Amino acid sequence: MRGWLSVFLVGGSIAYRGLFNWIRPAMYIPTMLGSPLFQLIFFTKLGQYAHAETRDFYIVGNSVQVCAMSSVYGMTMAIANERWFGTLGPLLASPANRAAVFLGRGVPVLANGLLVSAFTFAAGVALLGFRPGLGSVPALAAIVVVTVTSCTCFGMLLGSIGLRAKDFFFAANLAYFLMLLFCGVNIPLAVLPGWMSAIGRCLPLTHGIAAAREVAAGASLGHVAGLIGTEAGIAIAYAAAGFLLFRILERESRRSAVLDAY
Amino acid sequence: MSALRIIRTGFLTNLKMLGTSSFFLLTSIVQPVIFATVAFYMFRSGGRSGTLLYAALGAGMMGVWSTTLFGSGGMIQWQRWQGTLELGVGAPPSMALIYLPFSLANAFTGMYALAATLIWGRLVFGVPLHLVHPWLFALALPATVISLGLMGLVLASTFVLYRYANALSNLLEYPVWIASGLVFSTSLLPVWTRPISYLLPPYWGILALRHAALGGEVWRPLALVTLLGLASAAVSVVAFRWFEHAARARATLSLT
Numbered sequence: 001m002r003g004w005l006s007v008f009l010v011g012g013s014i015a016y017r018g019l020f021n022w023i024r025p026a027m028y029i030p031t032m033l034g035s036p037l038f039q040l041i042f043f044t045k046l047g048q049y050a051h052a053e054t055r056d057f058y059i060v061g062n063s064v065q066v067c068a069m070s071s072v073y074g075m076t077m078a079i080a081n082e083r084w085f086g087t088l089g090p091l092l093a094s095p096a097n098r099a100a101v102f103l104g105r106g107v108p109v110l111a112n113g114l115l116v117s118a119f120t121f122a123a124g125v126a127l128l129g130f131r132p133g134l135g136s137v138p139a140l141a142a143i144v145v146v147t148v149t150s151c152t153c154f155g156m157l158l159g160s161i162g163l164r165a166k167d168f169f170f171a172a173n174l175a176y177f178l179m180l181l182f183c184g185v186n187i188p189l190a191v192l193p194g195w196m197s198a199i200g201r202c203l204p205l206t207h208g209i210a211a212a213r214e215v216a217a218g219a220s221l222g223h224v225a226g227l228i229g230t231e232a233g234i235a236i237a238y239a240a241a242g243f244l245l246f247r248i249l250e251r252e253s254r255r256s257a258v259l260d261a262y
Numbered sequence: 263m264s265a266l267r268i269i270r271t272g273f274l275t276n277l278k279m280l281g282t283s284s285f286f287l288l289t290s291i292v293q294p295v296i297f298a299t300v301a302f303y304m305f306r307s308g309g310r311s312g313t314l315l316y317a318a319l320g321a322g323m324m325g326v327w328s329t330t331l332f333g334s335g336g337m338i339q340w341q342r343w344q345g346t347l348e349l350g351v352g353a354p355p356s357m358a359l360i361y362l363p364f365s366l367a368n369a370f371t372g373m374y375a376l377a378a379t380l381i382w383g384r385l386v387f388g389v390p391l392h393l394v395h396p397w398l399f400a401l402a403l404p405a406t407v408i409s410l411g412l413m414g415l416v417l418a419s420t421f422v423l424y425r426y427a428n429a430l431s432n433l434l435e436y437p438v439w440i441a442s443g444l445v446f447s448t449s450l451l452p453v454w455t456r457p458i459s460y461l462l463p464p465y466w467g468i469l470a471l472r473h474a475a476l477g478g479e480v481w482r483p484l485a486l487v488t489l490l491g492l493a494s495a496a497v498s499v500v501a502f503r504w505f506e507h508a509a510r511a512r513a514t515l516s517l518t
Contacts, residue, residue, distance in 0.1 A: 026426040030433035038436030046301065049446030052308035170284045177296045187303040 004100045011096070012104025019081040020074055020108075032112070036066035036120045043186050044128055053188065056132075059124040060216050061185040064209045066120045067113035067148040068155075068176055071204075074112055075155025076172040078105040079246070080162025088163070089259050092250055102246050103239070105159075106152045113148040132216045139221040140212055146228055147208025150235030154204045156242030163249040164258075184209055204238065207231040268355055272363030273370075280333070280371045289332055294325030294375040295382045301445050302387050315390060318383035319475060320445035323468050325375020326410055327438055333368025334414035335431030337361060338421040342516055351506055351515060358502040361418055362411075362495075369411030373403070399474035402484050406467030409491030413463050416494050419501035422509050444468050463490040 017023060022031050044058040079102075082088040091101070121140075124130035132140060158175055162168030180186060182200040189197040189206070200206045211227035221228075253259045280286045298321030305313050338361075341347040350360050383389035393399050417434075421427035441448070441455055442464035448456070459465045469483035509515040 022429070024426070027429040030426075030429040034433040035436065038433075038440065042436045042440050045440065045450050046446050047304060047308075048450055050301075050304040050308035050310055050313075052304045167284050170288060173285075173288050174292065177293055181296050181300055186300055187307065191303055191307045 004097050007096045007100035008104035009107065011101060012107050015082075015105050016074075016078055016108035019078050019085070021077055021081070022073075032069055032116055033119055036062075036069055036116055037123050039066060040120050040123060041127070044124075047186065055128060056130060056216060057188075057213065058186060059121075059128055059130045060213045061209050063117055063120040063124055064144060064147055064212050065179060065183065065185040065205055067117040067144070068151050068179055068205070070109055070113035070116050071148060071151035071155040072158060072172050072176050072179075073155075074109040075106065075152055076159045076162055076168055078109060079156065079159030080165075080168045083163060083259075092254070092259065098247060098250070099243065102156065102243055106156060106239075109155065110148055110152045113152060114144065117144050117148060133218060136215050136218065139215045142221065143208055143212045143215060143224070143228060143231075146231050146235070147205060147212070150204035150208065150231050150238065153235045153238035153242060157238050157245060160242050160245040160249060163246065164253065179203065179205055182206075202234070204231070204234055207234070265355070265359060268359055269363045269366075272360065273367045276337075276364045276367035277370065280367060286329060286333070286371055289328045290325055290371050290374040291378045293328060294321050294379050297321045297324055298379040298382055299386075302383065302389075306387075314383060314387055315475060316472065317445055318379045318389050319376070319471055320468060322376030322379040323406075323442075323444045323464060323471070324439050325379065326369060326372030326407060327442075327444075327464055328435055329372035329375060330365070330369045330410045330414040331417065331434055331438070332428075332431050333371070334365055334418040335421055335427040337364050337368070337418050339427045345516070348516055351510070356499065356502065357422075357506050358415065358419070358495075358499045361502070362415055362498075365415040365418060366408065366411040368414055369407045372410065373407055376403070393475045394477040395474045395480060398480045398484070399471065402467070402470035402474050402480060402487075405484055405488050405491070406463070406471060409463040409467060409487045409494065412491045412494040412498065415498040416501060419498050419505050422502070422505040423514070425514070438462060438464060441465070442468060461490070463487050463494065466490060 022028050040059065040062045043062050044055055047053055047058045048055065082091055121130070121144075154175075158168070158172055161171060165171060182192075182196055183203055183205040184197075184200060185205070189200055192200065207227040208231040211224035211231070214224050214227075215221065298318055301317040301321050302314055305317050338347065341350060351357060353360060380389070380391060384391050417430075421430070424430060439445070440451065441459045442462050443451075443459065444464065448459050448465070451459075466483040466487035469478075470480055470487055472478070473480045473483065506515075
């Protein structure tokens with residue numbers, strides 16, 4: 001158990017430091033803080049111009065969604081970069097427990113996603129006049145934790161694809177942008193065609209954002225328990241699918257001798 | 263004559279390289295179409311259906327800027343990774359001339375974005391493609407794209423010195439979309455941002471395109487986007503010389 005925890009925590013942390021390309025402040029600040037900040041301003045102003053929804057709708061939606069900067073890109077790098085840097089072979093040759101290796105990488109990504117989301121919410125308060133009731137802040141924080149977790153699990157699935165796919169950054173970028181469209185970040189699901197909202201409901205973020213909007217508008221945590229439960233269920237489903245795919249691709253890569261090949 | 267040959271060869275070479283890059287497929291076609299779709303639905307749910315062409319043009323210009331920005335940032339960085347930056351610096355022509363065609367090719371690739379959002383808008387959302395001044399639109403489009411390419415050249419010159427050019431590219435995408443008013447009016451922004459907007463070629467470029475498409479005065483924004491493009495070219499020549507010298511003096515040219 002101690003070995004498992006060591007691989008999970010220490011291994012995850014070392015892997016993150018080694019594989020997350022944007023960890024240096026010169027990269028981290030513009031990319032992980034600057035870009036979400038301007039995304040928030042852009043969509044809030046666009047919504048204001050389009051007279052579509054209230055200002056808080058965009059602030060909450062984008063402040064939660066930007067966690068995907070960490071969850072999607074960070075998790076993809078934390079898994080798929082092993083192959084890019086040529087360290088996948090030694091990693092998979094080790095006897096380390098695969099669940100600890102795989103899930104441990106999610107912990108720093110999760111923490112980073114929370115930081116990015118918190119920063120964007122704070123920017124919404126400071127620059128755009130977002131004023132949730134003080135009482136709703138703990139509930140909002142709890143929802144963000146669940147949502148960032150589910151988004152990180154989705155990132156695990158994408159990262160696993162990167163074990164074999166040639167251009168995994170294309171998939172990560174595409175996923176990030178499609179989330180803006182499908183997850184109710186800037187467009188209510190009711191406005192989207194049925195097939196798009198159906199896809200949105202199967203993705204992370206959608207239920208978390210809906211819950212966060214209700215809580216920011218004054219609802220209690222109990223009132224949105226169903227949405228949070230669904231978001232948590234989506235997290236478990238993506239984590240399981242990601243781990244399963246990781247194991248399948250590992251086995252297939254060994255079998256066909258294409259572990260580090262491009 | 264040799265300058266024209268450099269421009270032609272560099273332009274075609276970079277166009278071929280961009281054509282094989284899935285990243286540029288993403289920034290020049292996929293991303294603008296996604297952003298255009300988001301904007302269409304937002305305008306539609308806000309009851310501003312008359313502005314769908316406005317949104318299509320804006321989303322297309324967002325793609326032109328993204329492609330120029332990431333192309334300019336990447337241009338220096340990729341050459342660093344490939345070890346060819348020193349060859350460019352060491353060649354007899356000025357660095358600005360060597361990288362001008364690359365930057366123009368980036369902006370030209372961005373035109374796919376405009377085509378993609380207009381076609382997508384027409385096919386999926388029924389956006390009318392009736393242009394009030396089609397000839398002026400045909401004039402404003404290359405003027406805007408070339409100006410953006412020249413603005414990209416200024417950015418590329420700073421990336422010679424800055425090792426984290428891609429971070430700056432990630433940062434500068436949204437601010438220019440915002441300050442140029444590509445999909446919403448800059449009147450929503452604080453007054454202090456107005457001078458920044460006026461200094462940006464995309465601000466005047468989208469005005470020229472929008473007025474040519476939807477009606478309005480085209481010549482003034484067209485003249486200003488052209489003027490700012492020429493100013494960018496002049497600045498980039500000086501900046502390239504300055505930053506190139508600084509990078510050589512500090513021996514940081516090829517550091518990744």
